[in-house]
Amino acid sequence: MxxxxxxxxxxxxxxxxxxxxxxxxxxxxxxxxxxxxxxxxxxxxxxxxxxxxxxxxxxxxxxxxxxxxxxxxxxxxxxxxxxxxxxxxxxxxxxxxxxxxxxxxxxxSANMSLGINVLIKALQSVAPALENDFNIEIIEKHHNQKKDAPSGTALLLADSINDSLTKPKDYLFGRAGNDLENPLSQMGIHAIRGGSIPGEHTVIFAGSDEILEFTHTALSxxxxxxxxxxxxxxxxxxxxxxxxxxxxxx
The missing domain is CATH 3.40.50.720 (NAD(P)-binding Rossmann-like Domain)
Known part of the structure; x- marks a missing residue:
């Protein structure tokens, strides 16, 4: 013992x-x-x-x-x-x-979930094939008692994706304004806080007329x-x- x-x-x-x-x-x-x-x-x-x-x-x-x-x-x-x-x-x-x-x-590790870390492997396999044609966005949701934003897991996912790319993306935390260009060189990272959500992370690859989404939801x-x-x-x-x-x- x-x-x-x-x-x-x-x-x-x-x-x-x-x-x-x-x-x-x-x-x-x-x-x-x-x-x-x-x-x-x-x-x-x-x-x-x-x-x-x-x-x-x-x-x-x-x-x-x-x-x-x-x-x-x-x-x-x-x-x-x-x-x-x-x-x-x-x-x-x-x-x-x-x-x-x-x-x-x-x-x-910024996230101890086995599922999140398997997701990282999947993202690193997919991202290089899409980096030149797809916008990449990350949305994370957590309970209203969480003090840090964006979550460590969102940053872990973003860093892991960037590690696999030929040209890493620039992080944009949230998005506001009237004259945005939203270039492929950016990776948007967005935080939502509310209620008792244990944790949800979605990575979106958005191309012309097609979208891929990878979501991990923590139920406890x-x-x-x-x-x-x-x-x-x-x-x-x-x-x-x-x-x-x-x-x-x-």
Whole structure:
């Protein structure tokens, strides 16, 4: 049985992970991290990773982007592998990942859904054949409590498409105005927020008289938690390095 330190344990995703890990045959949560310490839990909860005294085998992080840099530093200091599933990381935080991965195994993905990552493979296969003749647009929908826009997943999809193109597109976040030209060189990325939508991403390839749409819909948060657990199982077998869902699916 491997011991998990769950970062963001009191958050919505942290609660889902607690439920799923309870039923997992090889993982158990022995400690948590959260800025809220007055909620009940079946394990000790700390404000900082440096305070954790339990033996930890791996860290799973679904917290707030502002908490991730300190957590990465603590994992490096304690030589702990870490799965980072928190979205909205700053460029400075992302720059820490390859540095930390020289010492510890680091798994990072802007979306832990297996379906989203299979979609990425499909988009990278399709996009090069259409890039010269089709506009590419991304629409993402999430619940009204989501703080970041566009979503990390929308940017992941956009970056993945661009990586496959001969000439990457320029991102346009939203669209407004009276004299727009909407050139093929742009990729529009649009965010919708409302209600309790767990997450929906649609990539549209729009050509002359024909349209292709690829849509992924998250029906519950369990898909992200399941992906994070698969990432943890994968990472426990790896040496130091930076890994993502494409490595897991390879």
């Amino acid at each position: 491997k011991n998990v330190l769950l970062s963001g344990c009191h958050g919505k995703m942290g609660q889902v992970l607690q439920k799923l890990i309870t039923a997992h045959p090889d993982l158990q949560v022995v400690a948590g991290l959260d800025h809220t310490l007055d909620k009940e839990a079946d394990f000790p909860v700390y404000a900082a990773a440096a305070d954790v005294v339990e033996k930890i085998d791996i860290v799973i992080d679904f917290s707030h982007y502002s908490a991730v840099p300190a957590l990465i530093n603590s994992c490096v200091a304690k030589n702990l592998p870490i799965v980072i599933a928190t979205t909205g990381l700053t460029d400075d935080t992302k720059a820490m990942l390859p540095v930390a991965s020289q010492i510890i195994p680091v798994f990072y 948060r369990d898909i992200f938690a399941n992906g994070a657990l698969k990432a943890a199982e994968f990472l426990l077998k790896q040496s130091a390095g930076l890994y993502n869902m494409q490595d897991l699916l390879a």
